[in-house]
Amino acid sequence: MNSSRVSASVALLAGAASLVMTLSACGSDSDTSSKPSASSPSIAQVGSSIPEAPPATPSCPTAAPASAGTPEWTLAGTTGNVEVSGSTDTTAPYVKVGGPFSVTETQVHTLKAGDGPVVSPTATVLVCYMGVNGRDGSVFDSSYERGTPADFPLNGVVPGFQKAIAGQKVGSTVAVAMNSADGYPNGQPAAGIQAGDSLVFAIKILDATA
Template sequence: MNLRRGAFFSIAALALTLTACDSGTEPTTDTTGSAPASAAAAATCPTDAPQGSVDPEWTLRGTTGSVEVVGSTDTAAPRIDVQKPFAVAETQVHTLTAGDGPIVPDAASVSVCYMGVDGRDGQVFDSSYERGTPADFPLDGVVPGFKKAIAGQKVGSTVAVAMAPADGYPDGMPDAGIQKGDTLVFAIKILSVEG
């Protein structure tokens, strides 16, 4: 799936390609001397599901339904549980765990691990965690809701966003199963920043 405005293609089937996630290059890292993520952490996204009973780090009631999010750890992918259909009228961003790296500027390029779930049906429509590989992209090349979730956060943070349709795909994205008016929910781990 592609979070770029108007474009949608795959990395492996329907993979999020925020500009060129699977360019065959290593994930972007900060070369300004403030590299926040270790090379090992930046090279992979954990693929294992959270083990056992884990309390949600964010619970949000929408205009319909609700969502509970558990952020990723060094060894486990996030979990997003949806009481469907889940919808929000305005995009909501929640920091699950604050990082200690530099603040991500609005026009930066970042490397992240993410999972995206459609609030209408509760299904994962794209996940770099499933692929085990981070996505690298400029924030100026993604849909507004994804940028709202990341810009202003510190590198190393895990964040969740409930993205109103106007900040995602207001007309839908049929190739990913996203219908017109769907609210999208993402759990994101910010690995590194450049720019």
């Protein structure tokens, strides 16, 4: 699991390399001995020894949204309200808290459904996420700020985070407003979270393994 201020302490919670090789053959037009005969296997027939370039390492966009626009999710809480839009390929998510924001029941909203496999409750996931404190609207942890996704097993995170991801499809962007009981009922001082704080997360599910 990637280390972070929150994930390292409470289990809530890594560049791309490419290889290009060129195969060339030189010979004289008059040198018939270098030309493949009808019975000689070609490179395509015997297979190429050129290795495929490794896939790019996933990353989280660090740029802030150019403008708020129309939120993808607006939620009125027991107190206050929150507006959320998920991340794009180039920008981090947008989360605006009219606070203090709180909820008595955890609520999950799919901002954009993915088309990958369904995530099981015990899967190990790779995600980009932003966590916001409903009490004051502060960002207490964000893999978007670091530009690097985090990976962890869902059975090792706070209940609200598991509720947000389990049952979703890989590729989805989701938001969750979690009550204190599903987050940190006793607070998490290292992250500035006090007992009773409701939390809001915007999450992009990049991958999941059983």
